[in-house]
Amino acid sequence: MKALNLTTLIRMIERAYDELSLHKEEVNILNVFPVPDGDTGINMVLTLQSSVNEIMKTNPLSIKDFSLALRRGSLMGARGNSGVILSQIFLGFTQAFDEKEEIDNDILKKAFKQGTDVAYRAVMRPVEGTMLTIIKAMSNKAQTVESNNIEDTLIASIEAGEEALKKTPDLLPVLKEAGVVDAGGLGLIYVFKGMLKAFDGKKPHKKKVPEILTLQQEKKIVEEELEYLYCTELLINNPKKTIAELEQALDLIGGSLLVVGDESLIKLHMHTNDPDKVLMLALNTGEIQDIKIDNMRIQHGEYIIKNHINHQESKKEWGIVVVAQGKGLEEIFKNNGADMIIPGGQTMNPSVEQIITTLNKLNTNKILFFVNNKNITLAAEEAIKYIEEKEVCLVKTTHMIEGINALLRFNPDVSPEENLLRIDEARKEIQIIDITKAQRDGSMNSIYYSYGDYIALFGKDEIIAVSKDLRDIVVKALEKLNIKNGSLITIYAGEDLEEDSYLKEELSRKFNAEVEWYYGGQPHYLYYISIE
Amino acid sequence: MEIGLVTDGTCDLPPEIVEKMNIEVVDVHLTTEEGEPVHLQGKAYYEFLRNTKKRLFTSQPSVGQFVETYNKLGKIYSSLLSIHLTAARSGTIQSAEMAKEAIPDLDITIIDSKQTSLGLGLLVLEAKRLIDLGKSKAEIINNILSIVPKIKTSISLDTLEFALKGGRVEGLKLIVGTILNLKPILSFQEGIPKVKEVIRGRINSLERAFEVFKSDLDTALKECQEVTVGIAHADIPDIALDIKNKLLTLFPNIKIIETYAGPALGAHAGPGAVGLFLVPCART
Numbered sequence: 001m002k003a004l005n006l007t008t009l010i011r012m013i014e015r016a017y018d019e020l021s022l023h024k025e026e027v028n029i030l031n032v033f034p035v036p037d038g039d040t041g042i043n044m045v046l047t048l049q050s051s052v053n054e055i056m057k058t059n060p061l062s063i064k065d066f067s068l069a070l071r072r073g074s075l076m077g078a079r080g081n082s083g084v085i086l087s088q089i090f091l092g093f094t095q096a097f098d099e100k101e102e103i104d105n106d107i108l109k110k111a112f113k114q115g116t117d118v119a120y121r122a123v124m125r126p127v128e129g130t131m132l133t134i135i136k137a138m139s140n141k142a143q144t145v146e147s148n149n150i151e152d153t154l155i156a157s158i159e160a161g162e163e164a165l166k167k168t169p170d171l172l173p174v175l176k177e178a179g180v181v182d183a184g185g186l187g188l189i190y191v192f193k194g195m196l197k198a199f200d201g202k203k204p205h206k207k208k209v210p211e212i213l214t215l216q217q218e219k220k221i222v223e224e225e226l227e228y229l230y231c232t233e234l235l236i237n238n239p240k241k242t243i244a245e246l247e248q249a250l251d252l253i254g255g256s257l258l259v260v261g262d263e264s265l266i267k268l269h270m271h272t273n274d275p276d277k278v279l280m281l282a283l284n285t286g287e288i289q290d291i292k293i294d295n296m297r298i299q300h301g302e303y304i305i306k307n308h309i310n311h312q313e314s315k316k317e318w319g320i321v322v323v324a325q326g327k328g329l330e331e332i333f334k335n336n337g338a339d340m341i342i343p344g345g346q347t348m349n350p351s352v353e354q355i356i357t358t359l360n361k362l363n364t365n366k367i368l369f370f371v372n373n374k375n376i377t378l379a380a381e382e383a384i385k386y387i388e389e390k391e392v393c394l395v396k397t398t399h400m401i402e403g404i405n406a407l408l409r410f411n412p413d414v415s416p417e418e419n420l421l422r423i424d425e426a427r428k429e430i431q432i433i434d435i436t437k438a439q440r441d442g443s444m445n446s447i448y449y450s451y452g453d454y455i456a457l458f459g460k461d462e463i464i465a466v467s468k469d470l471r472d473i474v475v476k477a478l479e480k481l482n483i484k485n486g487s488l489i490t491i492y493a494g495e496d497l498e499e500d501s502y503l504k505e506e507l508s509r510k511f512n513a514e515v516e517w518y519y520g521g522q523p524h525y526l527y528y529i530s531i532e
Numbered sequence: 533m534e535i536g537l538v539t540d541g542t543c544d545l546p547p548e549i550v551e552k553m554n555i556e557v558v559d560v561h562l563t564t565e566e567g568e569p570v571h572l573q574g575k576a577y578y579e580f581l582r583n584t585k586k587r588l589f590t591s592q593p594s595v596g597q598f599v600e601t602y603n604k605l606g607k608i609y610s611s612l613l614s615i616h617l618t619a620a621r622s623g624t625i626q627s628a629e630m631a632k633e634a635i636p637d638l639d640i641t642i643i644d645s646k647q648t649s650l651g652l653g654l655l656v657l658e659a660k661r662l663i664d665l666g667k668s669k670a671e672i673i674n675n676i677l678s679i680v681p682k683i684k685t686s687i688s689l690d691t692l693e694f695a696l697k698g699g700r701v702e703g704l705k706l707i708v709g710t711i712l713n714l715k716p717i718l719s720f721q722e723g724i725p726k727v728k729e730v731i732r733g734r735i736n737s738l739e740r741a742f743e744v745f746k747s748d749l750d751t752a753l754k755e756c757q758e759v760t761v762g763i764a765h766a767d768i769p770d771i772a773l774d775i776k777n778k779l780l781t782l783f784p785n786i787k788i789i790e791t792y793a794g795p796a797l798g799a800h801a802g803p804g805a806v807g808l809f810l811v812p813c814a815r816t
Contacts, residue, residue, distance in 0.1 A: 025565075038699060039589040046567055046591075076596025079561065081623050084595070084630070122630070332712065408714070408730050413703075488733030514733050516713055532736060 019194025043080030050077020067094035092118030112139035129172030131184035137164030319364035326522035355383035492520030536609030578767035598631030620723035646723035650762025690804025703727030
């Protein structure tokens with residue numbers, strides 16, 4: 001097809017809407033930038049819907065009227081950042097259509113360019129790796145198409161857009177971290193693929209974009225052939241040329257052109273092999289300032305190195321090591337942030353050497369180390385003396401359950417001092433009872449017990465209750481404490497003990513408390529009970 | 533009257549107040565996955581939220597809505613003050629800015645409250661108070677801007693589900709996947725809702741949120757003569773009332789607005805959440 005008429009243009013917008021609606025969920029899922037709220041797809045669909053409705057409503061009889069309806073509909077209905085940018089792309093496109101009766105390939109190329117420019121200008125701080133990058137790539141490709149067939153231009157630009165989409169994670173770390181490509185960019189490609197479906201002829205013949213693009217491999221470090229070597233940026237005060245004149249002139253000297261601003265100040269960004277020509281042109285236009293010329297080959301290399309370092313750094317500043325015993329408790333520690341567990345506890349104290357080995361294994365500069373038992377504190381202090389080039393912060397928790405609460409309060413964003421304060425606070429807010437079995441007959445504080453009795457320990461291993469029944473001992477022990485209404489009672493059950501829902505309910509009723517039950521898996525102690 | 537006041541639907545101010553005070557509220561949109569608009573309010577909305585298995589989406593007002601509102605008010609007022617929810621978590625301000633650019637003849641000042649819900653609502657009421665006192669526009673803007681960093685929030689969530697789905701809260705990653713039943717307390721920092729603390733147990737979390745808020749309130753009262761307090765709850769009226777009474781016992785003279793959290797905060801915080809907001813008043 002050599003030119004687009006009014007009917008085709010309308011059909012293109014309708015098809016774009018259909019295509020994107022079909023794929024909106026796929027686009028939603030990818031959404032992590034700027035806010036990972038998963039609504040990019042729906043926002044773009046709603047923006048298109050508003051455009052289609054406006055076109056229906058006004059029933060345009062000329063391309064000019066169609067342009068006005070598309071602009072108005074998309075702008076008025078623009079939802080979310082992606083919707084706003086889409087509306088600006090349409091605005092730019094239709095500006096290029098002007099009062100033409102047909103859109104041929106030359107106008108389409110201009111439209112691509114204009115759409116890209118307007119979109120970039122609309123965003124206060126354009127971010128690469130987003131829809132903007134995609135439309136720019138599409139536009140740049142469109143400019144190079146030599147055929148005068150409209151479909152050729154669209155197909156070529158869609159393919160360039162897909163290529164650019166694949167590279168978005170390299171431009172935007174948040175995408176890389178999430179292992180996705182840019183959502184708005186994918187949405188935009190569906191918009192154009194839809195448009196292409198308005199023709200009956202050719203379809204994009206290359207592989208389609210996979211359902212969800214994820215990055216399976218590390219970014220390959222390839223020395224790409226750069227078309228332009230220098231990234232050139234500068235400001236021009238009181239320019240004697242208009243943005244359009246500058247763009248036209250600069251277009252011949254390089255690519256990735258971005259000229260924004262007004263009569264008083266113009267910002268220029270471009271990639272070129274002739275920065276001297278750019279400077280000359282700028283000097284002839286007005287007074288220049290903030291000149292920046294970067295060698296992109298070096299930049300590219302640095303980017304890779306920086307990215308690599310960032311990746312490691314962003315991983316972690318603090319490493320967390322805990323001493324714990326019991327499968328369930330280890331699990332709880334791990335999924336609340338512990339990086340390494342040193343097995344051990346009341347009955348099995350880890351050796352100094354074991355501690356040193358573990359602390360050295362962790363590749364962070366700072367380590368927070370919860371000992372969780374006073375019998376281990378000395379060994380821990382000794383071990384720390386042998387750790388070089390790492391800052392180890394010892395948290396002298398005396399019980400695993402105390403350790404869990406303390407760990408929950410840890411916040412890597414605040415200072416170590418504040419963290420120690422927070423941790424200390426957490427320790428004070430909790431009371432802990434241990435339920436175990438007497439290993440011999442005896443007495444303490446005039447409480448007598450025989451071998452095999454259940455005993456409840458509180459504070460500094462003080463026996464507060466004795467019973468021959470496991471449920472009864474729990475109730476008796478808790479009665480000894482002054483439990484406030486609305487407290488949280490948590491039971492960590494020992495090795496091979498299953499949840500006792502009857503006991504849970506009874507405690508909840510009797511003490512007017514929330515009761516939670518977790519499997520701790522600790523040996524020797526049937527229950528650890530915390531009250532907070 | 534010459535200064536008109538515009539805000540958005542996330543301000544959670546009760547309709548009767550908004551109407552009485554001539555504050556123009558631009559609606560934010562709430563839609564289902566299918567794009568069906570949701571218009572429910574109060575209890576009915578939370579019933580819907582609890583039962584619907586679908587995600588709800590909130591999105592900023594369109595540029596067109598702002599253009600219409602500004603044009604409408606431009607006929608009545610000589611200048612407009614447009615105060616909105618945090619730009620760090622919504623494009624509302626961007627829509628407003630674009631609308632402003634589209635109507636260059638109108639004198640419009642757009643202010644980022646760096647808040648939402650009653651944090652925004654009470655700030656708008658403060659602006660209204662200053663307008664009614666006949667302060668100059670520059671004075672009002674300066675006052676409002678100086679209040680923004682002093683606004684304090686403490687939001688207790690009952691469930692992580694909605695905050696996770698909504699994706700607008702920072703710091704949740706740390707507690708996702710934990711098997712312990714954790715209740716985060718959030719506050720706004722530089723416009724971003726962040727997890728400030730995680731607490732175990734519902735009652736403990738509510739108490740902690742109250743304690744944090746109370747100490748913020750103590751500090752604020754030392755610094756300013758007056759503050760207003762907002763309690764926005766996600767369908768827990770009894771608890772909200774309880775908090776209100778506790779606050780009034782401790783601070784008999786403060787003004788408190790208590791209301792249902794609107795659909796926007798509700799969709800992100802989830803049923804059972806309660807947000808406490810304090811906004812200092814300008815010295816007048």
